[in-house]
Amino acid sequence: MTPDEMLARLLYRDGMMLVVDKPAGLSVHRGPKGGNSLEDYFGVLRFGLPRDPALAHRLDKDTSGCLVLGRHRKALALLGKLFKQGKVGKTYWAIVEGGPAEDEGRIDMPLAxxxxxxxxxxxxxxxxxxxxxxxxxxxxxxxxDGVGITWLALEPLTGRTHQLRVHCAEMGWPIVGDPIYGSAPRTGGTPLHLHSRSITVPISKNKDAVTVEAPVPEHMRELLTLCGWKGETAVAQVQSEQR
Structure with a gap:
């Protein structure tokens, strides 16, 4: 990405936090072997502050959508507390192979x-x-291929690594494009169809919680349409200050 492309992915900004639309296929932080990461682009998101923003939580490399950044240490401490206490609402969209017989449900499955x-x-x-x-x-x-697929809205009530991917796979309906827990090949296959669609953060005690929505990524639009998605009627935009 160029700096301008990073700015174009800014969905929300206030004095405490930013929400960006993370692209699929890009790690959020630098791994032990180095390589490109989303953190490489945080310098353009300072907006006058002396330090770069920092990750308040993480998304898998192949997951797209809403990612929250804290703008300074006080903000990061507050956001970390909110995430740890389960007060941040998260909704993901996924396309799964097959699908559940019921229309809604809950999965309680410890992970290690x-x-x-x-x-x-x-x-x-x-x-x-x-x-x-x-x-x-x-x-x-x-x-x-004529095989059934289902569009799910998923809400992780806890924040375990790969939680939604493992839960869906163990229920018998793995997420399309999952090379670890599903049927996708390790390389060169269909991209993971898991998207952090919206996030709700009660960042202020005196104001309503902030809800931000990320537009559907290009690679998920075809299968979503086959499942009845009608396209974006409104996508999230910067909601408080001008970029």
Whole structure:
């Protein structure tokens, strides 16, 4: 991305936080082996402050959508507390293979690391950390191969690594394009169809919670349309200050 392209992905800005639309395929932070990351572009998001903003939480490399940044240390401390206490509302859109028979439900499935050599890969484990997610069917359809697909709105009630991906896969309806927990090939396959659609942050005690929505990424639009999505009627914009 260019600096201007980073600015174009700014969805919300106030004195405490920013929300950006993270592109799929870009890590949020620099890994041990280096390489390009979203953090490389934070300098353009200072808006007059002496330091770059910093991540208040994380998204998987292949997940797109709403990502919250704290603008200074006080903001990061507050945001960290809100995320830890489960006070930040998060809604993801996903396209899954097959799909649930019911129209909505809840998954309670503890998770643990698969093994120390697999990095962030996770597995169901009754002795793992509690992990809960809710899901709601937004639409159903058929892919080009004639196999059924379902558009889900997912809400992680806890914040475990790969939580939604593992939960969906273990329920029998893996997320389309998932090379770890689903049927997608490791490389060169369909991109992961998981998008952080909206986030609600009670950043101020004296004002309503801030809700920000990220537009649907290009790679998810075809299958969403097959499931009944009618396109964007309104997308999130900078809601307080001018860029």
């Amino acid at each position: 690391e698969l093994d120390k050599n697999r990095g962030w890969w996770m597995k169901p484990d009754p002795h793992g950390k509690p992990a809960s997610s809710t899901w709601k069917v937004m639409g159903r359809g058929q892919g080009k």
